[in-house]
Amino acid sequence: MRISQLFYQTLKEVPREAQVPSHQLMFRAGMIQQLAAGIYNYLPLAKKSLSKIETIIREELEKKGCQEVLLPVVQPSELWEKSGRWGYYGPELLRFKDRKNGDFCLGPTHEEVITDMVAKQLKSYKQLPWNLFQIQSKFRDEVRPRFGLMRGREFIMKDAYSFDIDEESSKVAYWKMYDAYTAIFNRCGLKFRAVDAATGNIGGDMSHEFQVLAQSGEDLILSCDSCDYAANSEKAVTPRSSSELSTEGMEAMEEIHTPAAKTIEEIAALLKREEADFIKSIVYIIDEEPVLVLIRGDLDINESKLQTALSANGVFLADDAVVQDITGASTGFAGPVGLKKKVRIIADYSVTEKQNMVSGSNKTDYHTAGVNYGRDYSADILADLSFAQPGDSCPKCSGKLEDHRGIEVGQVFYLGTKYSKPMECNYLDKDGKSHPAVMGCYGIGVGRTMAAAIEQNHDEDGMIWPAAIAPYEAVILPLQMNKEEVIEAADDLYAALKAEGVDVILDDRDERAGFKFKDADLIGYPVQIAIGARSLEAGELEVKIRKTGEKKNMAVAEVKSFVEAYLKVEKGIDQ
Numbered sequence: 284m285r286i287s288q289l290f291y292q293t294l295k296e297v298p299r300e301a302q303v304p305s306h307q308l309m310f311r312a313g314m315i316q317q318l319a320a321g322i323y324n325y326l327p328l329a330k331k332s333l334s335k336i337e338t339i340i341r342e343e344l345e346k347k348g349c350q351e352v353l354l355p356v357v358q359p360s361e362l363w364e365k366s367g368r369w370g371y372y373g374p375e376l377l378r379f380k381d382r383k384n385g386d387f388c389l390g391p392t393h394e395e396v397i398t399d400m401v402a403k404q405l406k407s408y409k410q411l412p413w414n415l416f417q418i419q420s421k422f423r424d425e426v427r428p429r430f431g432l433m434r435g436r437e438f439i440m441k442d443a444y445s446f447d448i449d450e451e452s453s454k455v456a457y458w459k460m461y462d463a464y465t466a467i468f469n470r471c472g473l474k475f476r477a478v479d480a481a482t483g484n485i486g487g488d489m490s491h492e493f494q495v496l497a498q499s500g501e502d503l504i505l506s507c508d509s510c511d512y513a514a515n516s517e518k519a520v521t522p523r524s525s526s527e528l529s530t531e532g533m534e535a536m537e538e539i540h541t542p543a544a545k546t547i548e549e550i551a552a553l554l555k556r557e558e559a560d561f562i563k564s565i566v567y568i569i570d571e572e573p574v575l576v577l578i579r580g581d582l583d584i585n586e587s588k589l590q591t592a593l594s595a596n597g598v599f600l601a602d603d604a605v606v607q608d609i610t611g612a613s614t615g616f617a618g619p620v621g622l623k624k625k626v627r628i629i630a631d632y633s634v635t636e637k638q639n640m641v642s643g644s645n646k647t648d649y650h651t652a653g654v655n656y657g658r659d660y661s662a663d664i665l666a667d668l669s670f671a672q673p674g675d676s677c678p679k680c681s682g683k684l685e686d687h688r689g690i691e692v693g694q695v696f697y698l699g700t701k702y703s704k705p706m707e708c709n710y711l712d713k714d715g716k717s718h719p720a721v722m723g724c725y726g727i728g729v730g731r732t733m734a735a736a737i738e739q740n741h742d743e744d745g746m747i748w749p750a751a752i753a754p755y756e757a758v759i760l761p762l763q764m765n766k767e768e769v770i771e772a773a774d775d776l777y778a779a780l781k782a783e784g785v786d787v788i789l790d791d792r793d794e795r796a797g798f799k800f801k802d803a804d805l806i807g808y809p810v811q812i813a814i815g816a817r818s819l820e821a822g823e824l825e826v827k828i829r830k831t832g833e834k835k836n837m838a839v840a841e842v843k844s845f846v847e848a849y850l851k852v853e854k855g856i857d858q
């Protein structure tokens with residue numbers, strides 16, 4: 284490719300909403316254009332990198348025996364009703380009607396479609412295992428699409444689904460995919476960690492996320508400083524457990540007038556007490572039933588753990604009318620003592636650790652002090668509902684948890700029969716008995732992986748691509764376009780590198796040397812080869828390695844083998 288012909292432009296200004304480096308740089312380098320919030324056009328440089336990531340994914344999955352399929356983006360509601368998710372997937376699912384008034388959605392994930400497809404073909408245990416994957420656009424109507432390709436509404440995902448006869452073989456499939464993911468992200472040249480993860484809307488009871496380590500990551504990862512434990516903070520177990528309060532020193536309950544103080548912060552300031560002295564009481568709607576959730580005032584409720592503790596399909600905050608109905612007070616004054624209506628109470632262990640706490644009185648403008656777990660109220664369920672924190676002790680050993688920021692680029696889930704059972708994806712065993720297939724599902728955000736590579740690898744001049752997924756591996760920069768011999772040398776080198784299979788681009792634009800160097804750094808080609816008239820006279824070219832900034836003059840004849848060898852090492856290919 285010659286840059287003069289490339290569909291490409293670089294831009295100086297970036298839009299204000301581009302807050303993270305990958306978004307800013309991809310925008311400046313003319314790799315993406317926004318069509319609508321969270322919806323992007325991928326221009327040639329972006330498409331090339333995406334295709335390379337896709338090729339790595341295909342190669343590694345095929346090594347594990349996965350087969351590629353392609354399923355529709357548009358999915359009929361009937362399948363989602365069958366799995367049960369039509370009711371609780373929430374507003375991320377973009378639903379619409381066709382001209383016959385039939386309900387459809389744009390696929391945010393494909394468990395329903397694939398389980399239905401496999402059910403139509405599965406008969407006998409002899410056919411299994413199967414592991415099917417596709418690379419395709421997904422649509423999720425995210426509340427806050429942001430950070431460019433990191434959190435789009437339409438995005439490219441590789442999704443795979445395994446079908447096995449029992450839990451044991453399904454877990455073999457799971458760990459095979461775990462290994463495939465490790466190989467994929469290694470080949471992409473990324474520094475990452477696989478961590479224990481929550482299962483969210485997808486469900487199931489075992490999951491790992493693959494997290495690319497980067498400052499701008501939205502996820503907090505906690506890892507042990509002395510063993511291999513690592514988990515998303517959503518999932519990481521906290522060091523608390525339920526404890527029994529001693530009755531000694533328990534005060535009597537006392538109602539306090541607290542007008543206009545609703546938040547824990549406001550009321551703590553008003554009563555001159557620590558936030559940790561309070562019981563935070565929040566009403567949720569969980570699978571259509573109101574539930575009161577309690578946690579110590581300085582901690583936050585971890586909705587993912589809440590969902591898991593109740594084996595719920597979804598958890599949502601209750602609106603003011605529900606709060607009023609249950610507590611008899613306006614929002615901000617709920618508490619476990621004296622509720623107007625009986626509801627289920629689930630409490631974090633933290634409220635059992637402390638005496639004489641303060642909570643809402645279920646009476647507008649009032650709080651109650653001297654509230655003690657066990658004496659004044661109890662919970663139907665006590666569980667770990669908080670987020671683990673850096674410095675907490677490791678749940679596996681005596682080490683301490685350290686924090687890192689991460690970008691979730693992939694996730695693997697063991698699903699069991701969550702989808703195969705309701706969708707009747709069954710096989711007959713050798714005695715002719717019917718069983719639901721045991722499933723796993725496995726996603727990789729292809730666009731997010733590309734963005735994460737930039738988040739992890741850039742400097743003030745631009746992107747620094749890992750060679751395996753760079754839009755082009757090398758650029759040739761003829762510095763004087765008015766000199767025949769420079770153009771000729773550039774053309775010759777271009778042909779020679781191409782012949783060796785190097786993915787090379789030639790900057791044949793009639794521009795100043797400084798302009799070309801700047802552009803080359805912005806795009807971040809791993810190898811930059813400058814051809815200047817003066818050094819050419821001495822039979823030399825200048826080769827710059829973008830990653831280290833190192834520059835080397837070398838004889839024209841040496842360049843080809845140097846570039847080839849360098850790229851092989853960078854791509855992790857054995858010599």
Ligand code: ATP
Nearest residue numbers: 432433434435438440691692693694726727728731
């Ligand atoms: P997140 O927690 O970031 O919202 P998720 O856990 O809901 O993501 P999965 O259902 O696990 O996402 O989807 C598989 C992969 O698809 C994710 O690991 C991620 O790389 C990618 N992905 C998910 N949502 C988006 C998005 N809005 N934009 C880009 N990629 C996404």
Ligand code: MG
Nearest residue numbers: 492691693694
């Ligand atoms: Mg995920």
